[in-house]
Amino acid sequence: MKPKLSLRGIRKRFDDHEVCKGIDLDVAEGEMVCLIGASGSGKSTLLRCMNLLEPIDDGTIWLDGRDISEPGLDPQPVRQEIGIVFQSYNLFPHMTAAENVMLAPRRVRGLSREDLRPRVAQLFSRFGLSDRMEHYPDQLSGGQQQRVAIIRALAMDPQIMLFDEITSALDPELVGEVLDVLRDLRQQGMTMVLATHEMGFARELADKVCFLDAGRILEQGPPEELFASPQEARTKAFLARVL
Amino acid sequence: MDETSVQNRPAKRSAAAPTRREVYEAGVRRRSNRIALISTISVVLAIVVLVPLSPGWDAVQRAFFNGRVFVATFPGLLDAFLLNVMIFAWSAPLIAITGLAIALCRDTRAPALFPLRLFGIAYTDIFRGLPVVLVIYIIGFGVPGLGLPRPWNSPYIWGTLALVLVYSAYVAEVIRSGIDSIHQSQRSAAVSLGLSDQDTMRFVVLPQAIRNVVPANMNLFIALQKDVALLSFIGPVEIFRQAGVYKSLYANFTPYVGAALIFLALTVPATRYADYLMNKQNRARR
Numbered sequence: 001m002k003p004k005l006s007l008r009g010i011r012k013r014f015d016d017h018e019v020c021k022g023i024d025l026d027v028a029e030g031e032m033v034c035l036i037g038a039s040g041s042g043k044s045t046l047l048r049c050m051n052l053l054e055p056i057d058d059g060t061i062w063l064d065g066r067d068i069s070e071p072g073l074d075p076q077p078v079r080q081e082i083g084i085v086f087q088s089y090n091l092f093p094h095m096t097a098a099e100n101v102m103l104a105p106r107r108v109r110g111l112s113r114e115d116l117r118p119r120v121a122q123l124f125s126r127f128g129l130s131d132r133m134e135h136y137p138d139q140l141s142g143g144q145q146q147r148v149a150i151i152r153a154l155a156m157d158p159q160i161m162l163f164d165e166i167t168s169a170l171d172p173e174l175v176g177e178v179l180d181v182l183r184d185l186r187q188q189g190m191t192m193v194l195a196t197h198e199m200g201f202a203r204e205l206a207d208k209v210c211f212l213d214a215g216r217i218l219e220q221g222p223p224e225e226l227f228a229s230p231q232e233a234r235t236k237a238f239l240a241r242v243l
Numbered sequence: 244m245d246e247t248s249v250q251n252r253p254a255k256r257s258a259a260a261p262t263r264r265e266v267y268e269a270g271v272r273r274r275s276n277r278i279a280l281i282s283t284i285s286v287v288l289a290i291v292v293l294v295p296l297s298p299g300w301d302a303v304q305r306a307f308f309n310g311r312v313f314v315a316t317f318p319g320l321l322d323a324f325l326l327n328v329m330i331f332a333w334s335a336p337l338i339a340i341t342g343l344a345i346a347l348c349r350d351t352r353a354p355a356l357f358p359l360r361l362f363g364i365a366y367t368d369i370f371r372g373l374p375v376v377l378v379i380y381i382i383g384f385g386v387p388g389l390g391l392p393r394p395w396n397s398p399y400i401w402g403t404l405a406l407v408l409v410y411s412a413y414v415a416e417v418i419r420s421g422i423d424s425i426h427q428s429q430r431s432a433a434v435s436l437g438l439s440d441q442d443t444m445r446f447v448v449l450p451q452a453i454r455n456v457v458p459a460n461m462n463l464f465i466a467l468q469k470d471v472a473l474l475s476f477i478g479p480v481e482i483f484r485q486a487g488v489y490k491s492l493y494a495n496f497t498p499y500v501g502a503a504l505i506f507l508a509l510t511v512p513a514t515r516y517a518d519y520l521m522n523k524q525n526r527a528r529r
Contacts, residue, residue: 048431051435053431053434053435075434076434076437076438076439077437079434079435079436079437080436080437083435083436084435086428086431086432088428090428090429090431090432091432092429092432092433092446092447092451093451094450094451094454103436103438103446103447104433104436104437104438107438107439107442107446108436108437108438108439108442149432152436153435153436156436156437
């Protein structure tokens with residue numbers, strides 16, 4: 001099967017520090033891929049490269065067989081296809097939750113608030129936030145803010161969702177409600193790539209787990225294989241520390 | 244739930260019987276209040292008693308604090324102050340709009356707009372580098388000197404232009420600092436949704452930036468209210484000029500003191516309010 005998203009030889013450097021040192025990765029339609037690895041191993045940068053928030057220095061990215069990494073290509077249409085959710089939520093603090101969600105569909109797709117209302121209300125109720133639509137971000141808990149951020153990305157109807165350690169800034173008791181959202185999306189067949197420290201979650205739901213170390217994918221495979229019998233010494237050492 | 248009950252415990256107890264610590268702190272507070280009061284009273288007393296003892300006091304009192312002259316000139320000064328308020332009222336929005344435009348010029352990234360960026364930099368550098376009164380002289384005397392027909396030779400127009408030019412340069416710099424203060428992650432979030440750079444600026448960055456710099460801009464507008472008096476040098480009979488007229492008429496400086504009081508009546512509350520906003524913002528940021 002042809003992969004939905006395909007990366008070959010991705011390289012990215014910040015000044016003297018090369019963060020991605022030639023990464024290959026395939027993500028099939030409806031698949032959930034988890035990137036694991038220590039902080040600074042290049043997980044976040046790789047995600048940001050995928051929806052063109054960071055221009056890559058070398059390599060190619062295909063979305064549905066189309067080269068989206070061509071220099072000079074307008075990144076805006078691509079970003080509408082690939083949503084991203086950040087560790088620190090990054091909601092717009094001067095807008096209500098509903099306004100946060102409606103801004104991009106209004107400006108980019110030219111829809112009116114009236115057009116959007118029913119669908120936005122449905123998204124909020126699907127993730128248990130019906131009574132929080134008119135709240136401002138600072139009136140919401142971390143878990144609620146993160147769910148609004150997910151709704152905001154979903155409102156653009158992306159084909160792929162990227163999640164950059166979205167539970168790392170949350171209090172432990174709030175992690176569950178956000179992971180439930182991911183479970184829900186997984187059931188709907190959303191194609192997803194996660195950078196995560198939630199090993200239990202990765203083991204339970206991922207189709208593929210990739211272990212990143214110093215800018216390379218050192219090892220990848222189905223979770224039961226990678227967690228049960230890692231081949232590389234570094235993978236073993238990492239898993240021994242986090243499990 | 245547990246955490247909040249722990250936090251509430253000391254407050255509940257103080258309602259019943261103060262703790263050792265609370266008794267001690269109340270004592271310290273009383274003592275500092277007493278010292279502050281005594282020291283303020285002694286300084287005020289010293290000024291009130293010592294200044295009139297100086298040899299020239301009688302002359303100064305007659306020249307600057309003459310009750311009869313004050314009563315006679317104060318209503319006229321208030322009338323003239325209306326002109327200050329009017330000049331301020333039409334200058335302020337023009338300054339806000341021009342300042343915002345210049346700030347956006349300086350923030351352009353597209354190569355085709357580089358001339359705009361260059362213009363923004365040159366503009367802020369030049370007009371922040373000149374004394375206000377100099378710009379008022381050059382424009383206020385220079386442009387009407389071209390022999391323009393009425394109403395285009397009016398000092399109101401060119402004086403206002405001078406104020407707008409100088410103050411919008413400062414406002415532009417303040418707004419630009421506000422734009423810089425918005426964290427990169429907000430832009431990331433906006434463009435990751437497919438928003439264009441212009442929409443990101445207009446809907447995400449600018450509303451937050453402008454809110455952040457409201458107190459700083461209020462201070463600029465308070466300064467503007469005072470600098471409106473500089474227009475008197477090119478003609479308009481506003482309060483400073485009117486006070487000068489009364490001074491010559493009565494051969495007495497009291498009208499200047501009256502004018503000062505009128506300025507303070509407006510600028511002190513405004514300054515207090517700006518400080519209040521600034522403090523509120525600092526607390527919110529913590």
